[in-house]
Amino acid sequence: MGTVQDRYKELAASAEQIRREKFENAPILIQVGSATCEHAAGSREVLDEFRKHVAASGRDDIILHQTGCTGRCSREPIVGIFMPGQLPIKYERVDRELVHQIFTGHIQKNTPILARVLDGPVDRVYDFELLCCGSHRCGWREGTELESALPGLLQEAGVDLQRVKIARASCFGACSAATEKTCSHILVKPQKTLYRVCSSDDLREIIREHIQGGRVVERLRVGGKTIGRKFFEIYGDVAFFNRQTRVALRHNGVVDPTSIAEYFHYRGFQALARVLDQGDSAWVIDQVTASRLRGRGGGGFPTGKKWAMAAAASEKTRYIVCNADEGDPGAFMDRSMLESDPFNVVEGMILGGFAIGAHRGFFYVRAEYPLAIERIQNAIGECRKQGLLGKNILGSGFDFDLEVRLGAGAFVCGEETALIHSIEGERGQPRIRPPYPTESGLWGKPTVINNVETFANITAVINYGPEWFSQIGTKASGGTKVFALAGKIKHTGLVEVPMGMTLRELIFEIGGGVIGGKRIKAVQTGGPAGGCIPEEMLDLPIDFDSLTQAGSIMGSGGMIVLDEDDCMVDVAKFFMAFSQDESCGKCTPCREGTTRMLEILERITSGQGTLEDIAKLERLARLVKKSSLCGLGRAAPNPVLSTLNHFRDEYLAHVTDRRCPARKCAALIHYEIDEEKCVGCTVCARNCPVACISGSRREPHVIDQSRCIKCGRCFEVCRFDAVVRT
Amino acid sequence: MSVTTDNWEQVQATARQVLGEEVVAFIGLCRDEPNPESQLIAVLHKVQAQYGYLAAAHLDAVAQLMQIPAAKVSGVASFYHYFRLQPRGRFVINVCMGTACYVKGADRVAQKLMDELGIRFGETSTDGVFTLESSRCLGTCGLAPVMMVDNQVHPEVTPDQVPLILEKYLDVARRESQAESGA
Ligand SMILES: Cc1cc2nc3c(=O)[nH]c(=O)nc-3n(C[C@H](O)[C@H](O)[C@H](O)COP(=O)(O)O)c2cc1C
Ligand code: SF4
Ligand code: SF4
Ligand code: SF4
Numbered sequence: 001m002g003t004v005q006d007r008y009k010e011l012a013a014s015a016e017q018i019r020r021e022k023f024e025n026a027p028i029l030i031q032v033g034s035a036t037c038e039h040a041a042g043s044r045e046v047l048d049e050f051r052k053h054v055a056a057s058g059r060d061d062i063i064l065h066q067t068g069c070t071g072r073c074s075r076e077p078i079v080g081i082f083m084p085g086q087l088p089i090k091y092e093r094v095d096r097e098l099v100h101q102i103f104t105g106h107i108q109k110n111t112p113i114l115a116r117v118l119d120g121p122v123d124r125v126y127d128f129e130l131l132c133c134g135s136h137r138c139g140w141r142e143g144t145e146l147e148s149a150l151p152g153l154l155q156e157a158g159v160d161l162q163r164v165k166i167a168r169a170s171c172f173g174a175c176s177a178a179t180e181k182t183c184s185h186i187l188v189k190p191q192k193t194l195y196r197v198c199s200s201d202d203l204r205e206i207i208r209e210h211i212q213g214g215r216v217v218e219r220l221r222v223g224g225k226t227i228g229r230k231f232f233e234i235y236g237d238v239a240f241f242n243r244q245t246r247v248a249l250r251h252n253g254v255v256d257p258t259s260i261a262e263y264f265h266y267r268g269f270q271a272l273a274r275v276l277d278q279g280d281s282a283w284v285i286d287q288v289t290a291s292r293l294r295g296r297g298g299g300g301f302p303t304g305k306k307w308a309m310a311a312a313a314s315e316k317t318r319y320i321v322c323n324a325d326e327g328d329p330g331a332f333m334d335r336s337m338l339e340s341d342p343f344n345v346v347e348g349m350i351l352g353g354f355a356i357g358a359h360r361g362f363f364y365v366r367a368e369y370p371l372a373i374e375r376i377q378n379a380i381g382e383c384r385k386q387g388l389l390g391k392n393i394l395g396s397g398f399d400f401d402l403e404v405r406l407g408a409g410a411f412v413c414g415e416e417t418a419l420i421h422s423i424e425g426e427r428g429q430p431r432i433r434p435p436y437p438t439e440s441g442l443w444g445k446p447t448v449i450n451n452v453e454t455f456a457n458i459t460a461v462i463n464y465g466p467e468w469f470s471q472i473g474t475k476a477s478g479g480t481k482v483f484a485l486a487g488k489i490k491h492t493g494l495v496e497v498p499m500g501m502t503l504r505e506l507i508f509e510i511g512g513g514v515i516g517g518k519r520i521k522a523v524q525t526g527g528p529a530g531g532c533i534p535e536e537m538l539d540l541p542i543d544f545d546s547l548t549q550a551g552s553i554m555g556s557g558g559m560i561v562l563d564e565d566d567c568m569v570d571v572a573k574f575f576m577a578f579s580q581d582e583s584c585g586k587c588t589p590c591r592e593g594t595t596r597m598l599e600i601l602e603r604i605t606s607g608q609g610t611l612e613d614i615a616k617l618e619r620l621a622r623l624v625k626k627s628s629l630c631g632l633g634r635a636a637p638n639p640v641l642s643t644l645n646h647f648r649d650e651y652l653a654h655v656t657d658r659r660c661p662a663r664k665c666a667a668l669i670h671y672e673i674d675e676e677k678c679v680g681c682t683v684c685a686r687n688c689p690v691a692c693i694s695g696s697r698r699e700p701h702v703i704d705q706s707r708c709i710k711c712g713r714c715f716e717v718c719r720f721d722a723v724v725r726t
Numbered sequence: 727m728s729v730t731t732d733n734w735e736q737v738q739a740t741a742r743q744v745l746g747e748e749v750v751a752f753i754g755l756c757r758d759e760p761n762p763e764s765q766l767i768a769v770l771h772k773v774q775a776q777y778g779y780l781a782a783a784h785l786d787a788v789a790q791l792m793q794i795p796a797a798k799v800s801g802v803a804s805f806y807h808y809f810r811l812q813p814r815g816r817f818v819i820n821v822c823m824g825t826a827c828y829v830k831g832a833d834r835v836a837q838k839l840m841d842e843l844g845i846r847f848g849e850t851s852t853d854g855v856f857t858l859e860s861s862r863c864l865g866t867c868g869l870a871p872v873m874m875v876d877n878q879v880h881p882e883v884t885p886d887q888v889p890l891i892l893e894k895y896l897d898v899a900r901r902e903s904q905a906e907s908g909a
């Protein structure tokens with residue numbers, strides 16, 4: 001074995017030593033998330049409060065563990081309590097008061113606060129949790145699915161079903177071609193034993209030995225750090241998590257993002273050690289190509305192909321860049337990954353650097369993400385200390401280092417040629433391609449630019465193999481995609497699902513559907529470059545090609561759910577205002593075209609539009625799409641074209657009936673007080689910002705239409721439904 | 727980077743006065759790295775972090791010290807939205823007007839702020855306490871609508887909460903100015 005592996009093993013062993021010392025003597029673990037969302041929701045105060053409680057109690061068997069983001073934005077701060085021999089319990093929306101209850105009730109007296117459990121309330125705590133793999137690659141000969149066979153078998157053995165929770169999860173990463181469709185997998189908690197089961201006799205044995213006898217069935221046990229395992233050990237009890245397949249996000253909410261020792265524990269730098277030990281850069285590119293990984297930044301270009309192009313360049317000075325500009329409003333996948341698992345992205349970049357023969361790499365991060373910047377800088381510093389960055393990495397002779405460069409609030413800088421100019425210290429204006437950056441990029445040298453999520457997948461491809469990776473997902477695109485769910489959806493947050501899952505499954509089964517029982521109208525994907533997919537098309541599988549065919553794009557992963565209160569013309573106007581403002585002004589079609597389109601949309605939403613305007617809008621949109629220089633201009637018409645395509649009737653209602661069907665466009669709505677229903681409580685009059693409601697107490701009130709600014713305040717505050725909106 | 731001015735001593739002395747030791751030292755470090763001129767944006771970030779905005783004198787000093795044409799420095803400073811060329815108030819309020827926040831009513835929060843403060847986006851209140859700005863997305867879309875005051879994110883803001891939030895910061899500003907006049 002070469003020195004690289006020796007050096008790696010030394011580092012991993014001392015990291016493991018540090019980790020063991022940290023966790024070993026403290027059987028009780030309190031886990032609190034720490035990322036931007038968590039902080040905004042108050043997780044730092046929660047952590048402080050726990051710290052005080054632990055100190056005051058004088059106990060030394062408890063440790064506080066800070067992790068990154070689990071992706072449950074709307075439920076933050078989330079706290080996980082891990083007591084020996086028991087199922088982990090997570091609490092949602094924790095505040096100081098709840099910290100006190102958790103500490104005194106759950107930790108000190110072992111009585112969990114059932115009313116405040118994540119996605120609860122729940123009525124009891126189970127003794128066991130049986131998580132069955134529900135992925136399509138697993139399956140067993142018995143015909144029925146694992147989780148439907150279980151209750152019968154448990155009963156047959158005389159196990160009280162009240163003690164056992166059965167749930168369905170997605171891939172644990174324990175599958176292989178040999179077991180495909182013939183065996184399945186089951187994770188038994190709290191012992192965290194993963195079993196491979198191929199027949200009902202296997203299940204019977206697990207029930208008899210493990211559940212009833214308390215002995216692990218070694219014959220069926222699957223060892224090792226399989227990919228989804230740790231995540232499901234912690235989070236596997238909640239539907240939101242169970243339907244996900246976590247590859248890029250596998251360490252999010254599991255590891256402390258500031259600790260290189262914890263990263264080492266989850267196969268950190270194993271891929272790097274293997275690759276540097278082999279010393280074959282072409283092999284790395286072959287693996288990535290075979291995985292069918294496509295770029296996650298929006299374009300979907302095959303990553304292996306991009307790397308091969310740069311590696312084939314005759315110029316030997318090459319660069320690699322991680323695009324963390326994440327300018328799409330409503331998207332926060334990259335932020336979360338950088339805040340929650342920065343070492344994984346760093347390792348992916350070193351691997352990419354080695355593959356293409358670069359010695360210098362750059363993180364281009366938007367300045368609006370201070371915590372992400374801090375965590376990347378910390379990760380880079382830690383890697384340098386351990387000789388994982390810098391000269392002669394792991395004694396392999398390979399030199400590579402990373403620098404962080406900040407964006408400065410220009411959306412167009414996410415475009416790769418603009419990004420290059422920005423790193424060079426110039427104004428971030430795009431240039432015509434070709435030449436592509438792989439031929440002439442930073443300082444005219446071959447440069448590979450990939451998205452954060454693309455890099456986050458690289459270690460998984462190397463560690464778990466391209467066959468496994470490409471099996472997840474569809475024929476044309478291997479792996480998963482991370483989405484940021486926002487808008488009118490119940491569970492806002494971050495989710496990772498296999499390519500090919502339908503939009504409906506994602507929105508309803510993971511996202512919990514629309515808030516407030518309203519009807520979903522559309523999903524917006526791809527941000528200002530994307531489009532709106534109407535409700536009728538939600539059975540579409542999520543992959544690059546299907547979404548493009550539907551007139552939207554996959555984009556980088558922003559997904560905004562719109563309901564019946566959202567006006568599609570207004571949404572189109574919103575994105576056009578964005579693109580118009582962000583247009584760098586270099587080329588006329590985009591600069592002028594977005595301005596004209598915005599004017600037309602403003603006319604339509606203010607009730608001044610004509611049919612001719614709609615026709616003109618459509619013509620302009622096609623023109624701008626065809627003739628703009630860069631992706632910003634070429635995609636800017638997409639929100640208009642897709643809404644015109646799927647929601648033309650809404651445009652028509654605005655111009656022909658002077659009506660906004662969603663009652664969003666202020667100029668087209670009208671508030672009036674229903675004399676019959678008004679009880680004269682005066683609430684509306686006191687709340688009207690322009691004081692245009694008059695009437696005496698207990699008398700019907702009247703709105704002075706000439707002064708009303710249509711703010712909708714009266715409509716919201718009237719408790720008697722007396723204000724009518726038309 | 728090769729230095730081509732003959733009054734280098736004087737350039738440095740002026741820069742030190744205008745930009746302060748820290749920024750000058752940072753530029754010095756950049757000079758030893760490959761492609762030092764590519765650090766212009768990083769330098770501007772440093773200046774803005776320290777002084778709150780980029781004054782014409784700052785830009786001049788940066789141009790001189792980094793040996794980059796002044797027109798290019800101001801071109802870069804004005805191209806990027808993040809850089810501010812005017813001084814700001816004691817607190818900067820950043821209302822997210824990104825998609826997720828917009829569909830959850832950010833426009834009404836913004837309107838309320840404008841009504842309360844009597845200013846529009848990009849302006850500073852007459853008492854110098856607040857500057858109102860809008861942002862593309864703060865990356866906390868799951869908590870929409872959000873606004874940020876300096877570095878503190880306020881999640882799920884309703885128009886009704888706006889006066890209370892403002893009052894809290896006004897209080898801080900008042901106490902600060904009392905402490906100042908007392909001192
Ligand atoms: C206007 C515009 C903005 C973009 N913004 C981003 C961005 O924020 N992040 C990103 O990774 N890619 C962005 N892209 C795509 C990049 O140009 C580039 O294709 C991508 O970073 C390549 O990485 P990938 O192959 O890993 O997806 C943007 C493209 C355009 C035209
Ligand atoms: S399409 Fe728009 S953003 Fe792109 S170069 Fe032209 S003006 Fe600039
Ligand atoms: S709030 Fe409703 S009931 Fe009360 S005065 Fe206004 S319209 Fe009438
Ligand atoms: S919509 Fe607003 S301005 Fe008009 S009457 Fe109601 S509260 Fe007053």
Ligand code: FES
Pocket residue numbers: 133134135136137138170171172173174175184185
């Ligand atoms: S599909 Fe079942 S463990 Fe992977």
Ligand code: FES
Pocket residue numbers: 329330331822823824825826827828862863864865866867868870871872
């Ligand atoms: S859209 Fe407001 S935080 Fe993202």
